[in-house]
Amino acid sequence: MKKEKQALRRRMLALRDKTHDSAADQAMLKTLLGLDLYQKAACIAAYVSFGTEVDTHALIRQALRDKKRVAVPYCVPKSHVMQMLEISRFPEDLHPGTMDILEPDPEKSPVVDPSDIDCLIVPGVCFTEDGRRLGYGGGFYDRYLPKLAAMSRCAALVPEAMLVDSLPTESHDVRIPKLITERRIIDCLNIE
Numbered sequence: 001m002k003k004e005k006q007a008l009r010r011r012m013l014a015l016r017d018k019t020h021d022s023a024a025d026q027a028m029l030k031t032l033l034g035l036d037l038y039q040k041a042a043c044i045a046a047y048v049s050f051g052t053e054v055d056t057h058a059l060i061r062q063a064l065r066d067k068k069r070v071a072v073p074y075c076v077p078k079s080h081v082m083q084m085l086e087i088s089r090f091p092e093d094l095h096p097g098t099m100d101i102l103e104p105d106p107e108k109s110p111v112v113d114p115s116d117i118d119c120l121i122v123p124g125v126c127f128t129e130d131g132r133r134l135g136y137g138g139g140f141y142d143r144y145l146p147k148l149a150a151m152s153r154c155a156a157l158v159p160e161a162m163l164v165d166s167l168p169t170e171s172h173d174v175r176i177p178k179l180i181t182e183r184r185i186i187d188c189l190n191i192e
């Protein structure tokens with residue numbers, strides 16, 4: 001299973017590098033900003049995009065402008081634990097951490113209680129329309145998502161090119177209820 005996931009991850013990341021389109025990123029962001037999931041959220045959490053990942057920098061800036069509480073991931077060193085830390089300035093409150101990805105400073109940025117998060121934007125390599133997700137292989141989000149007050153508080157921004165018909169999943173893999181693509185919103189849990 002591990003090998004199967006790794007092979008698909010490698011193939012889809014190569015495809016993502018080839019197909020990445022910032023106009024599509026902007027379209028996904030615009031859709032998200034129009035949803036109650038975003039608009040009604042007092043507290044939002046999002047990964048900090050890197051490379052050809054769907055951009056979240058514009059989302060983080062907008063949420064700060066909208067006076068929401070904003071939290072970004074921090075992986076506790078030498079553990080499998082991820083926390084969401086609250087930042088007040090972007091990118092000033094971040095510095096390059098593991099693999100050069102921008103991280104908050106645990107000395108300066110407080111941990112947000114997972115049950116306070118109203119909207120969490122989940123990263124991933126590829127997804128199926130029924131909400132199955134292939135991550136980067138750390139298991140961080142599979143461990144974190146069950147701590148949310150409700151799964152309906154999370155969604156993913158997914159380019160159409162990153163939708164696949166099927167992907168290998170294990171019992172710990174958490175399904176994502178809503179995918180936002182550059183063309184549509186997919187309510188995954190309605191699909192069986």
Ligand SMILES: Nc1ncnc2c1ncn2[C@@H]1O[C@H](COP(=O)(O)OP(=O)(O)OP(=O)(O)O)[C@@H](O)[C@H]1O
Binds near residue numbers: 123133139143
């Ligand atoms: N809830 C969990 N409890 C214990 N171990 C887990 C849990 N979720 C994932 N793991 C372990 O983490 C490892 C990576 O899992 P997986 O391949 O699903 O990562 P991923 O979904 O790509 O990563 P991420 O969730 O960080 O995006 C696996 O070895 C798995 O057993």
Ligand SMILES: [Mg+2]
Binds near residue numbers: 133139172173174
């Ligand atoms: Mg997983």
